[in-house]
Amino acid sequence: MQDNFIQAFKDEARELLADLEDALLEMEENPADLGIVGRVFRAMHTIKGSGAMFGFDDIAGFTHNVETVYDLVRNGELGVSKELVTLSLEARDRILAMLEAAECGAAVDQALNDRVIEAFRALVPGGCAAGAPANAHPAAAAPEPEEQEAVTYRIRFRPAPGIFCSGVNPLSLIAELQELGPCTVVAHAAAIAPLGSLEPEQCHLYWDIILTTTAGEDAINDVFIFVVDDCQLSIAVIDDGSRQDEYKKLGQILIERGDMTAQQMEELLGRQKRIGELAVEAGLVDPETVTSALLEQRHVKEVRQERQSQGAEGASSIRVAAEKLDVLVNLVGELVTVQARLSMVAQELKKHAELVSVAEEVERLTNDLRDNALDIRMLPIGATFSKFKRLVRDLSAELGKEIELTTEGAETELDKTVIEKLNDPLVHVIRNSIDHGIEIPEAREAKGKARAGTIRLSAVHSGDSVLITIKDDGAGLNADAIRAKAVERKIISPSAELSEKEIWNLIFAPGFSTAAKVTSVSGRGVGMDVVKQAIEGLRGTIDVKSSQGEGTSIMLKIPLTLAIIESLLVQIGKDRFVLPLSMVDECILHSREEIEKSHGREYLMVREKLVPYVPLRRMFRIPGAPPEIQQVVICQLEGKRFGLLVDWVIGEHQTVIKSLGRMYQQVAGMSGATILGDGSVTLILDVPTIMQLAEQAQ
Structure with a gap:
């Protein structure tokens, strides 16, 4: 059972570290947003407490030093800077490294950990006065208490009239309370004197605050720690979450607060008006007091309703192993x-x-x-998108560029297996956009562009596929340079006539690179060919568009799932094949007479446009004579239309994809197999490979 808890901590820690990275990058963009600072602090605090609880003392000790700095940031004693964000991201990476080292039993680079901790201590005013060792953590690694259940408190804060003279703003204290959780505040203004006799340097207000928080009563007392001698303060628990029945009546609240006595309440109950109206008319309380009590009643009711809904939601949501x-x-x-x-x-x-x-x-x-x-x-692709913010930040800093990554369609869902296999191709494309696409700030300014370049990452559903677009506003592709490099590498002949689209597709050739020198980022000719292989392995396609000086757009079309697909079942002789329905445009009849009239040219006129086709009977060397009337399955791939000539089209079919054995995995033109209803095994056609083989044969 303990192992299950430890594994749960590791899973939670990874989620927290991913959220921490997002929060740090957001904090760099919005350094004044204390909400984001609090999000960073809470992530660190949870990792520290849970780590100490489950025996990860090194993680708890390391995180404590980071948390100390962010406590200063949260209290306004230390500002958010680029240096702090960079150091925090490095600390996040060290925590992940310690977590992975604990899983595989590897050694941790303690010297690197100590360097990061010392850098954090250098940010603290006065340094590390205590002189504690780098791995020290609070109270000899005593585990942090678990997060408490939300409790609702009634707070009456009545400042002394001269509190302003001590430089205290009561509204700042109330703002601090609001950071602890949902808060309802009512100001009592009955003591304000007429304008002619008003003393403007004195405080005439007092407040009732209804606060729901998990921080505990000590956190509330900490807010008032410097004014406790200059005010009347009462804090009472009015709802600890243990009861779900209807909250107290208005009269009960007024008596409990001390605003009315039980005897006065009994006298009012004999009348017919509402208790609040009666109390005001009788001059026992002022309208603000009744309003405050009513708001308390409503606040607790809403908190209980929310707690019930969250409890129902939590009961219906469970963590399941992939x-x-x-x-x-x-x-x-x-x-x-x-x-x-x-x-x-x-x-x-x-x-x-x-x-x-x-x-x-x-x-x-x-x-x-x-x-x-x-x-x-199905998982939203946003989690994958968020990983690239760190990549863009670090790589642009390394190359001396200013680049902003924007994302759209983060809620678009894909099969988890597809998302996992998409990570590496997207990394390659984004790195290429950063290195080859976006210019240095000075070059952009010289062209009349903004100093900071933009890479836009978007995803959108399109039928049974998802379109993922990576678009930059950089220099664009240089057709002449690409062509010259392709001739130099003997990928094409000097006399080859290529369309613009065919030139762009040359960047996917193995070993192709236009980089002038080899760097840690590019120039080795490894990258875009890997992208093409990976996307085709997902039965997807790539489309490149570019404009010189304006930027490049690369669109990936990926199927939603790799497990079960809709397909088209066809037959050649006695053999049957299936191909993905997402690539099929239409089916056309083609007679033997029309084939003979074409004199060996394998083209079909479809709505006044020539479409080439591939006779699969010949390609697969299937014996026997074809029927008098065959059918051409018109497919569309990378903007091109071409056909597959088959004997018969049987119809649509739900295909459960099965991988081929090792002996057959390298067979060109086949991407897998499936089992038909009669128990026979049928091969799944690899349409992109068949098109490439046909082009090479020509």
């Missing part, structure tokens, strides 16, 4: 295959109406189960 989801989707895939077989048997035995009915019901339930199982594995 491996269990993978097993679930695999089982659903097997169920889809068996359901297809059941439907086929039912169609063959149509005279058994009851069997057909059962098969249709199973098909409906299987489809619902398939959709829900796939939805469970």
Whole structure:
């Protein structure tokens, strides 16, 4: 059981570190936002407390030193600077390194940890006066108390009339209370004298504050620690979260506060008006006092309702290991295959109406189960996008550039497996945009551009795919330089006539690079070819657009999931194949007579446009004569239309993707296999590879 708790801490720590990185980058952009500073502090505090609780004393001690600095920032004693953010990001990386070292049993670079801690201590006014060792942490690594349940307090704050003379602003104290949690504040103005006799240097107000917080009563007392002798202060717990019944009546609140006596309340209850109106008319309390009591009643009611809704939400949300989801989707895939077989048997035995009915019901339930199982594995791509903010910040600083990363469509969802495989390709593309695309600030100014370049990362759904666009406002691609480098590398011949799109696609050739010198970022010819391979491995496509001097846009089209896809089932001779339906535009009949008239030229006229096609029977060397009328499946890829000539198009099919064995993984033109309803194995066509093979053959 202890191992489960430790693993839960590791998972939570990774989530907190990811959120911490986002918060630090936001804090750099908005240094005056104390809400973001508080978010950083809370993340550090939680990591420290949980780390000490589960035996990660090195993480707890290290984080304590960082937390100390952010406590000063939170209290306004230290300002947010670029140096602090850079150091904090480095500290975040060291905490992650310690976490990973604990998992694999590796040694931690203690010298690097000490250097970071000393750098933080140097930021503290007066340095480390205590002279504590680098790994020291508070109270001999005593674990921090667990976060408390939210408790609602009633606070009456009545400052002394001369509190202004001591330089205290009561509103600042109330603002500090509001940072602790949901807060309702009522000012009592009954003691304000008429304008002619008003003493402007004295405080005539007092306040009732209803506060719901997890910080505890000590945190409330800390707010008033410097004015406790200059005010009347009362703090009382009015709701500790243990009861969910209706909160106290208005009369009970007024008696409990001491604003009315029980005897006065009994006298008023005999009348017919509302208790608040009666109390005001009787001159026992002023209207602000009644308003304050009513707001207390409403505040506690709203807090209890929110607590109930959060409790219901928490009960319906659980953490599940990714491996269990993978097993679930695999089982659903097997169920889809068996359901297809059941439907086929039912169609063959149509005279058994009851069997057909059962098969249709199973098909409906299987489809619902398939959709829900796939939805469970869908994650928003925003978590992946947020990782690149750090990449852009660090790399632009290394190259002496000013670059801003903007994101759109962070809520767009993709299968978790697809998201995991997208990370490396996106890193390569963004690094290329930073290194080759965005110019240095001086060069941008000389061209009339803003000093800071922009990289825009966006995602949007498009049918059963997601379009991810990486667009920069840099120098754009140089067609002449790309062509010259391709000729030098003997990728193309000097006399080759290429369209603009074909020139842009040369950047995906293995070993291609236009960098003048090799650096830590680029120039080794490794990058964009890896991107193309990875995207094609996801059954996706890449489209490049560029304008000299204005920037480059790279669009990736990625399928939503890799587990179960909609496909088109075709047949050649006795063999059947499937291809992804997302790439299919239409199907066209093609007779033997039309083939003979073309005199060996494999083109088809479709709405007054020539479309090349690939005879799959010949490519796959399938024996036998084709039928009199064949069909051409028109596909679209990277803006090009081309056809696949088959004997028959059978129809749409739900395809559960199965990987090929090691002996068949290198077979060109095949990306996997599936099992049909009759139990036979059918290959899945790799459409992009088939197009490339056909172009090379030409």
